[in-house]
Structures are given as C-alpha cells and as structure tokens.
Amino acid sequence: MNTKERAISSIKAPLRQGADQKPQWRPKSASFFSRLRPISSPSSAARRRRMTSSSASSRKALSKIACGRLQKELVEWEVNPPAGFKHKVADNLQRWIIEVVGAPGTLYESEKYQLQVDFPEHYPMEAPQVIFLHPAPLHPHIYSNGHICLDILYDSWSPAMTVSSVCISILSMLSSSTAKQRPADNDRYVKNCRNGRSPKETRWWFHDDKV
Numbered sequence: 001m002n003t004k005e006r007a008i009s010s011i012k013a014p015l016r017q018g019a020d021q022k023p024q025w026r027p028k029s030a031s032f033f034s035r036l037r038p039i040s041s042p043s044s045a046a047r048r049r050r051m052t053s054s055s056a057s058s059r060k061a062l063s064k065i066a067c068g069r070l071q072k073e074l075v076e077w078e079v080n081p082p083a084g085f086k087h088k089v090a091d092n093l094q095r096w097i098i099e100v101v102g103a104p105g106t107l108y109e110s111e112k113y114q115l116q117v118d119f120p121e122h123y124p125m126e127a128p129q130v131i132f133l134h135p136a137p138l139h140p141h142i143y144s145n146g147h148i149c150l151d152i153l154y155d156s157w158s159p160a161m162t163v164s165s166v167c168i169s170i171l172s173m174l175s176s177s178t179a180k181q182r183p184a185d186n187d188r189y190v191k192n193c194r195n196g197r198s199p200k201e202t203r204w205w206f207h208d209d210k211v
Contacts, residue, residue, distance in 0.1 A: 060120075060121040061094075061121065062093065062094055062119060062121060062123065063121055063122055065122075066119060066120075066121065066122060066123040066124070067093065069123065069124055070093050070119060070123065071093070073162050073163055073164070074087075074093075076162075076164070077163070077164060081164075082164045082167050082168050082171075084100060084101045084102075084103055084167075084171050085098055085099065085100060085101070085164075085167045085171070086098065086099040086101075087099075093119075094118065094119050095116065095117065095118050095119070096115075096116075096117040096119075096163065097114055097115070097116055097117075097133075098114065098115040098116075098117060098163075098167060099112060099113075099114055099115075100112065100113045100114065100115055100167070100170070100171065100174075102137075102174060102175075103171060103174070103175045106174065106175040106177075107174075107177055107178075107179075107180055108137060108174050108175070108177075111137065113132055113133075113135075113136065113137050114132065114133040115130060115131070115132060115133070115167070115170070116130070116131050116132075116133050116146075117129070117130050117163060117166075118130075124159040124160075124161070124162075125159050126157075127152075127153055127154065127157035127200070128153075128163070128166070129153075129198055129199065129200055130148060130153050130166060130170070131145075131146035131147055131148065131199060132146035132148065133146060134146065137174060137180075138180040138181055138182060139173070139174060139177050139180070139181075139182075140177065140179065140181055140182070140183055141173060141183065142182075142183075143182065143183060143186050143189055143190055144182060144186055144190055145189075145190045145193055147189070147193065147199040147202070148170065148199065149183070150169065150170065150173060152166065152169055153166070153199070153200075154199075154200065189202075
C-alpha cells in the first residue's frame with residue numbers, strides 16, 4: 001500500500017471508542033420547536049410590582065446596629081417630622097413608605113408623591129435605596145421608574161445622614177426645579193432597568209447642581 005492509499009484508509013477508519021469519541025449533535029424534532037413560545041411582555045403594573053419587590057426579596061435582614069439606628073430615627077421622626085413629609089406606619093422596619101407634599105410657591109405645590117426607602121443590612125454605613133413610587137414627579141433628575149439622580153444617595157452618602165436629612169434634600173431638589181420634565185436619557189435608562197435593577201447599581205454622573 002502506497003502513501004496515498006494509507007492516507008485514504010486512515011480517513012475512512014472509524015473513530016476509536018472511549019475518551020477520543022465525541023458525541024454528535026442531533027437536531028431537535030419539529031415537535032420540540034413547536035412547543036416553544038416567546039415570553040410575553042409583562043404589563044406595566046407587573047413591572048412596577050417587580051421593581052418594588054425585587055430588592056425586598058434579595059435583601060438581608062438588618063443588623064443589630066441598623067435596627068437600633070432605625071428605631072432611634074423613627075422616634076425622632078415622630079417627635080419632629082420634617083416639614084412636607086409623612087411616614088406611613090407599617091410593621092416592616094426595613095422598608096419605609098413616606099408621603100411627600102410639594103412645597104408652597106414651587107412647581108410641585110400641594111402635589112403628593114410617595115418615597116420608598118429600603119434599608120440595607122449594614123445601614124447607616126451603607127446608603128439606603130430611595131425611589132419614588134409610581135407616578136414619580138416630573139423632574140430633570142427623576143426618572144419615570146422612580147430612580148433619583150442625587151449624589152447623597154450614592155457616592156456622597158455619609159453614616160451621619162438620616163432619613164429626615166435625605167427627605168429634606170429631595171424636597172429641596174424638587175423645590176429648586178424650574179421645569180417639569182424628564183431627564184434627557186429617560187427612555188434609554190428606564191429600558192435598561194426593566195429587570196428591576198436597583199438605582200444603586202447605576203454608575204451616576206453628577207454634573208448639574210442647578211436643579
């Protein structure tokens with residue numbers, strides 16, 4: 001057998017059994033693909049419920065330090081609540097729902113909104129997650145999904161801050177606004193947050209302190 005014949009013979013030789021043999025891919029039958037269905041898009045109400053509940057399901061329980069700090073803040077709030085805010089009493093210490101009333105003489109005068117504040121395990125060493133519940137106010141730094149572009153909620157957070165001081169800063173931001181409008185990138189940002197992403201996962205760029 002010459003060299004050419006040996007080469008042809010080696011090509012036709014069957015694969016060795018065992019580790020050298022690779023499984024062959026077989027296409028699925030038509031019936032398999034016929035059972036597949038596209039995932040339907042959830043309603044806007046379902047997305048809002050998912051957004052507000054996703055963080056709750058993944059949160060760890062509060063530490064003893066966090067519980068003590070929040071109980072202290074709650075007592076101080078009841079004695080001296082910040083003007084324009086009302087805490088809706090609930091059994092869940094880890095999530096506060098706070099009513100916001102627009103300040104007199106501003107674009108949001110007498111308008112009512114709701115803040116949802118979720119506290120992490122190591123509060124106050126870690127900032128709380130603060131969002132507006134639907135419908136969020138029209139503001140250049142507030143997205144339609146309730147996320148707020150405010151530095152103290154992220155990079156500039158300090159353990160010395162409290163829920164009251166956060167509320168005052170948010171009301172100040174609302175009161176200083178000169179236009180009722182969404183951020184320029186609202187649609188793109190909200191689209192990227194459809195899976196319930198926390199605003200604390202966003203890399204914010206703080207560049208406008210005029211409103």
